[in-house]
Amino acid sequence: MDLNLRKAIKNNIAGNNDEELQATIVDAIQSGEEKMLPGLGVLFEMIWEGASEDDKDSMLNLLEQEANKL
Template sequence: MNFNIRGAVLHNISGMAEQELEGMIVDSIKQGDEKLLPGLGVLFEVIWNNSNEPDRNQMIDTLHHKITTGPKPDPFGP
């Protein structure tokens, strides 16, 4: 059975106000639950697809800097 995660996420958030959307993002990150990552990925895809080249470059720079200089989590830990 195929499940369209993108469609489901976009359907579930389509009626949210900006404040609700922000709360959902913040709560998802705070919870740190692996099962929420696909939804956050869909949101990042929307941001990426609607960003211009300088904004995309800034996102890549930020990600690269934080990933290469930040603490390395244990992939087998909690």
């Protein structure tokens, strides 16, 4: 069976409003389940691909700050 995870995740959130998207993200993070990580990765990929260079720089700066807290 050919399962396209990216396509399934994108279809699952298609048409969601910002509250629904936030709930999806918060639920995935709060669950702490490893199986949720690919979905979050697809969401991040979508954000990254649609981001401007300034937005990408901001995300990288925030990620660097959070990584340095570890």
